[in-house]
Amino acid sequence: MDFFTTLQAVVNGVLTGALYALVGMGMALIFGVMRIVNFAHGTFMMLGMYATYVLFVQAHVVPYYSFPLVALGMYGLGYLIYMALLRPIHGQSDFMQILLTLGIGLAITDAIQLVFGADYHQINFPLLEKNLHLGSHITVNAPWVVSFGIALVTGGGLYFFVMHTMSGRAARAIAQNRYAAPLMGIHLHRVQAFWFGLGVSAAAVAGSLLLPVFYLYPGVGDQFTLKAFVIVVLGGMESIVGAAMAGVLLGVVESLTSLYWGNEWALAVDFAIFLLVLSLRPSGIFGRQKA
Amino acid sequence: MSETLLALESVEAGYGDFQALFGVTLEVPEGAVISLIGANGAGKTTTLRVISGLLRPKSGTIRFRGEDISRVKAHEMVERGISHVPEGRQLFPHMSVEENLALGAYVPRTRPRLKKLIAEQFALFPKLAERRSQIAGTLSGGEQQMVAIARGLMAQPSLLLLDEPSLGLAPKVVDEVFEKIREVARTGVTVLIVEQNVVDGLSISDAGYVVENGAVVLSGSSKELMANEQVRAAYLGL
Numbered sequence: 009m010d011f012f013t014t015l016q017a018v019v020n021g022v023l024t025g026a027l028y029a030l031v032g033m034g035m036a037l038i039f040g041v042m043r044i045v046n047f048a049h050g051t052f053m054m055l056g057m058y059a060t061y062v063l064f065v066q067a068h069v070v071p072y073y074s075f076p077l078v079a080l081g082m083y084g085l086g087y088l089i090y091m092a093l094l095r096p097i098h099g100q101s102d103f104m105q106i107l108l109t110l111g112i113g114l115a116i117t118d119a120i121q122l123v124f125g126a127d128y129h130q131i132n133f134p135l136l137e138k139n140l141h142l143g144s145h146i147t148v149n150a151p152w153v154v155s156f157g158i159a160l161v162t163g164g165g166l167y168f169f170v171m172h173t174m175s176g177r178a179a180r181a182i183a184q185n186r187y188a189a190p191l192m193g194i195h196l197h198r199v200q201a202f203w204f205g206l207g208v209s210a211a212a213v214a215g216s217l218l219l220p221v222f223y224l225y226p227g228v229g230d231q232f233t234l235k236a237f238v239i240v241v242l243g244g245m246e247s248i249v250g251a252a253m254a255g256v257l258l259g260v261v262e263s264l265t266s267l268y269w270g271n272e273w274a275l276a277v278d279f280a281i282f283l284l285v286l287s288l289r290p291s292g293i294f295g296r297q298k299a
Numbered sequence: 300m301s302e303t304l305l306a307l308e309s310v311e312a313g314y315g316d317f318q319a320l321f322g323v324t325l326e327v328p329e330g331a332v333i334s335l336i337g338a339n340g341a342g343k344t345t346t347l348r349v350i351s352g353l354l355r356p357k358s359g360t361i362r363f364r365g366e367d368i369s370r371v372k373a374h375e376m377v378e379r380g381i382s383h384v385p386e387g388r389q390l391f392p393h394m395s396v397e398e399n400l401a402l403g404a405y406v407p408r409t410r411p412r413l414k415k416l417i418a419e420q421f422a423l424f425p426k427l428a429e430r431r432s433q434i435a436g437t438l439s440g441g442e443q444q445m446v447a448i449a450r451g452l453m454a455q456p457s458l459l460l461l462d463e464p465s466l467g468l469a470p471k472v473v474d475e476v477f478e479k480i481r482e483v484a485r486t487g488v489t490v491l492i493v494e495q496n497v498v499d500g501l502s503i504s505d506a507g508y509v510v511e512n513g514a515v516v517l518s519g520s521s522k523e524l525m526a527n528e529q530v531r532a533a534y535l536g537l
């Protein structure tokens with residue numbers, strides 16, 4: 009295979025990877041601030057896809073305009089789920105939290121299946137037909153370019169918010185020393201609910217952006233929970249920059265794997281990377297090594 | 300005589316089934332520096348944790364400016380004017396000095412004055428100004444203690460709780476830290492300080508309480524305590 013075919017695969021991988029990055033950043037945020045591996049993460053992304061789908065079918069709003077509304081709604085849902093379900097088990101074993109987030113994911117997936125059925129859905133609008141040519145060899149589908157741009161802005165905004173606002177500082181304070189945080193006047197549960205909501209809405213935005221180029225069905229989120237988990241482990245568990253880089257890397261590796269070995273190998277490669285990272289460098293590739 | 304800022308009355312507290320405090324009663328007058336001394340495990344840290352709301356008392360009352368605060372949560376205590384500088388500094392290790400300080404002004408009362416308050420701390424601790432961008436976890440022990448105190452002062456407390464600020468520091472550094480505490484007290488902040496370093500603790504205090512097995516067994520002015528046979532034998536090794 010020639011150079012340009014490979015380059016094309018890398019470009020495609022980066023475009024997909026940007027969405028993975030957004031999903032992963034959300035999970036890394038949630039893990040960093042509250043030490044919860046959110047096994048419902050892909051489910052929230054799926055919910056974002058359905059919300060976007062309904063807005064498209066019922067109100068004819070394309071995802072690139074409806075995603076802020078979806079993000080807001082999903083933020084609210086995340087906040088409520090934290091306060092109603094996660095807060096009461098605060099301080100209990102990891103096992104409880106795993107069971108609870110798994111349970112939340114299953115319940116939501118079943119509810120969606122009940123309402124929308126198990127059928128596959130797809131949306132269509134004119135932009136999907138458009139292609140952009142970069143030079144004479146590289147072609148990219150327009151919706152991917154738009155989603156890449158939105159993911160970049162959203163991810164960048166999230167990073168800025170975490171690093172340069174008092175709210176982000178409070179989140180990092182909890183992540184770094186949860187004993188000292190209340191002594192600063194930080195209301196642990198309020199801050200955690202806020203960031204859980206934000207993490208959930210990051211996943212939902214990725215869902216909105218993915219809808220135009222993907223199939224929609226109730227179980228679509230499951231593979232993304234796995235990917236998000238791989239990304240977060242690769243990125244060093246709580247580093248959102250690490251997660252962003254790991255997301256793009258995963259996108260590129262999957263794309264190259266599909267090109268050289270075939271589509272069916274992509275998921276196997278996810279697992280392989282995951283096991284490799286866990287055994288070689290438990291704190292992740294991009295994460296800081298902690299004592 | 301100045302007014303009482305903080306008063307504990309028969310406070311009992313513990314961890315699960317384990318009782319650590321068996322009726323602690325003490326008073327801190329406004330503007331004073333009061334020290335709490337006692338052996339390892341006596342209940343000094345627990346007393347501070349109960350005051351700052353990290354731990355809820357099982358019984359007894361805690362009054363701050365006359366108001367019962369024994370049910371107030373830790374994060375609300377800061378807004379009311381109580382800053383707790385915990386044992387072992389408890390900084391945010393991966394953040395810069397400046398960010399650690401900024402978090403000290405998290406509450407709505409102080410947040411609008413963030414810049415001015417940071418400048419005030421840098422004036423009090425010039426060493427920290429030089430190291431404003433350094434990651435807190437990489438500072439020396441003495442510098443970390445300064446950050447911990449400065450972070451507590453960022454909330455402009457009327458009561459500052461200090462838990463063993465001399466812990467693990469070389470004697471010269473201890474002197475430096477105590478000099479700073481003296482300076483803070485001179486600005487009118489009331490200080491309740493826990494110290495194992497009894498001579499140093501009492502030397503900057505107006506009065507002290509001796510805690511043993513979760514109860515106050517002795518109290519008096521610093522002079523009286525320094526002269527007390529029991530104190531001299533148990534804590535000064537004389």
Ligand SMILES: Nc1ncnc2c1ncn2[C@@H]1O[C@H](COP(=O)(O)OP(=O)(O)OP(=O)(O)O)[C@@H](O)[C@H]1O
Nearest residue numbers: 314317319337338339340341342343344345346495
């Ligand atoms: N988190 C905890 N869980 C259970 N027991 C605790 C906890 N913290 C303290 N204790 C117990 O409570 C008692 C009082 O402890 P505290 O930390 O208040 O002592 P201290 O006077 O501050 O001692 P030191 O000088 O060593 O710091 C001790 O017996 C201690 O073992």
Ligand SMILES: [Mg+2]
Nearest residue numbers: 343344345386
């Ligand atoms: Mg102690």
